[in-house]
Amino acid sequence: MQSFNPLYHMKQIKQQFSVTYQYATYFTENLFAVENPLLAKAIVAESPPAKCLFVIDSGVVEKWQHLPQAIADYASAYQHQFLLAATLIVPGGEQAKNSQQTLHNVLAAINNYGICRHSYVIAIGGGAVLDMAGYAAAIAHRGVRHIRIPTTVLAQNDSGVGVKNSFNAFGKKNFLGTFQPPVAVINDSRFLETLSDRDWLSGISEAIKVALIKDKDFFEQIERDAAALAQRNLTAMQALIYRCAALHMEHIATNGDPFERGSARPLDFGHWAAHKLESMSNYRLRHGEAVAIGIVIDCLYAFHAGYLSKADACRVINLIKNLNLPTSAPELFEKNADTGTYQVIAGINEFREHLGGTLTITLINAIGSSFEVHSINNTCMEKAIDWLQPSTN
Ligand SMILES: NC(=O)c1ccc[n+]([C@@H]2O[C@H](COP(=O)([O-])OP(=O)(O)OC[C@H]3O[C@@H](n4cnc5c(N)ncnc54)[C@H](O)[C@@H]3O)[C@@H](O)[C@H]2O)c1
Ligand SMILES: [Zn+2]
Incomplete structure (x- = not known):
């Protein structure tokens, strides 16, 4: 048996670094009108065009049935900036955060469409769909870029503008999740018109x-x-x-604890x-x-x-x-x-x-x-x- 080496036991390598996060919440109307360059500008790529996977709340598509086509038209107008990989419609509401199948479908799309760390997952929907899609984006490849387009009052004024995403598990709300700031948040107030009371x-x-x-x-x-x-x-x-x-x-x-330690x-x-x-x-x-x-x-x-x-x-x-x-x-x-x-x-x-x-x-x-x-x-x-x-x- 080797003898105990007291000098090795005393050694340590210290590590310290900090990461600065920066993102903006933009306020607009008619985000997908071709004349509105806001979204195209928010997509930054080292070698454009960047691939984008849109994950859309079914409750939004129900009321805005032309939305997938509007996204396709917008993408072709700004094709030098970004490339539309696919639009994936997922069930809206809390079921988005409860369904393993939905989470799997988003991860599978990230995999199938070759969404890498320099590509974007762009989620459009209420707080639940944003939380789930943000979680999928955070865990795929240890984090792909994520843009949130919140469509409810709660998502535009609170859940969509912060740094958290989550998924429910073991009967507990938000049991899974990460702190992963988005690249940008874009609040289009026109979406609010179709909300239920x-x-x-x-x-x-x-x-x-x-x-x-x-x-x-x-x-x-x-x-x-x-x-x-x-x-x-x-x-x-x-x-x-x-x-x-x-x-x-x-x-x-400013509160000194953005990741709630x-x-x-x-x-x-x-x-x-x-x-x-x-x-x-x-x-x-x-x-x-x-x-x-x-x-x-x-x-x-x-x-x-x-x-x-x-x-x-x-x-x-x-x-x-x-x-x-x-x-x-x-x-x-x-x-x-x-x-x-x-x-x-x-x-x-x-x-x-x-x-x-x-x-x-x-x-x-x-x-x-x-x-x-x-x-x-x-x-x-x-x-x-x-x-x-x-x-x-
Ligand atoms: N990440 C955070 O920091 C944070 C903070 C607060 C809340 N949350 C989470 O947010 C979720 C609640 O979000 P919510 O209040 O947006 O509800 P929600 O996401 O459940 O959406 C409510 C309903 O509105 C529909 N919908 C969405 N946009 C629509 C539109 N423009 N027109 C018509 N229908 C539309 C959805 O399909 C759904 O049926 C909860 O899961 C909560 O835990 C997260
Ligand atoms: Zn809340």
């Missing part, structure tokens, strides 16, 4: 969320615009999306309950609808725990109601048969498990002002949920 409204929750934790003026802007937003005024929605996207991007760039996640205010309610409802609730309910629960909790005034809690709830967003759901009152406690409260621990580290829940103590807690008082939380029982509301 539910999808038009549900993304507003993320704007209320970020306003509550960071920007009282923005909250007041949403209050002033509530009637216009509820009546589908596009100008009011464009202003909301722009401000909300800017606040999300600024937070990611710490325990805190202020942008996830209201989200521990939202994620649990989404899975308890078997995704009947949209993410944005669940976030609206999650915000209500955490505001009522903050009130019962003595952090937030009743006036501020009521102001938040009134805004959510004025926007025809839900403040409650039947799943909220399901109880654990063994403990007799509300099942949704288990979401607190699942949230901690997903983040890792110490439990950190963001609350507000005034509109526009957030703080963190590391434990939750179950009695206060039960009171908050009790308050939402249909009989007491």
Whole structure:
């Protein structure tokens, strides 16, 4: 037997480097009109043309049936810039993130059409399709270039402008995923015209969320615009999306933790309950609808725990109601048969498990002002949920 070499045991090679990420969110209308060069300009290639695989949400194609042809026409107009490899239509909505088959189909297309690290996956759709396609792009060849074209309010103001992508697994939301910033994000507000009322409204929750934790003026802007937003005024929605996207991007760039290595996640205010309610409802609730309910629960909790005034809690709830967003759901009152406690409260621990580290829940103590807690008082939380029982509301 060789003798132990103490000099080898003491050796180490230190490694340190940093990578700078840079991307823009562009705002436009009629992205695929041949006169609009924005997308062609966003595709940068060392030796053009770059190959592009389009992954499109079926819900978008249903309403914009000419879209695949418009993409083909656009690609031939800009053929010196990019080469259309294929357009792949995938089922829209949360099923995109639940279906292994859909993920496989995107990966297979990346393989079959020879999409390399210098090619592009361009995803067009709601937050779910963007999350899934972004995940496929991030894991194929350890990362191919990715452009997002979000088509819902929620994807344009929050999910599409950030650095995360994901896929659901083991019955858990976002269990798989990577932090992989896109090359560019392009918000075309014309897509919003065909959203259902539910999808038009549900993304507003993320704007209320970020306003509550960071920007009282923005909250007041949403209050002033509530009637216009509820009546589908596009100008009011464009202003909301722009401000909300800017606040999300600024937070990611400046909070010192873009890839969420710490325990805190202020942008996830209201989200521990939202994620649990989404899975308890078997995704009947949209993410944005669940976030609206999650915000209500955490505001009522903050009130019962003595952090937030009743006036501020009521102001938040009134805004959510004025926007025809839900403040409650039947799943909220399901109880654990063994403990007799509300099942949704288990979401607190699942949230901690997903983040890792110490439990950190963001609350507000005034509109526009957030703080963190590391434990939750179950009695206060039960009171908050009790308050939402249909009989007491
Ligand atoms: N990556 C992130 O940082 C992040 C952040 C927040 C939310 N998310 C994820 O985003 C998802 C929710 O996204 P969402 O609210 O956009 O919902 P969604 O993607 O489920 O889309 C909702 C419905 O709208 C349809 N649709 C999309 N665009 C349309 C259009 N222009 N016209 C008509 N129909 C259209 C879709 O087909 C779908 O049926 C969730 O999975 C959530 O976890 C991700
Ligand atoms: Zn969210």
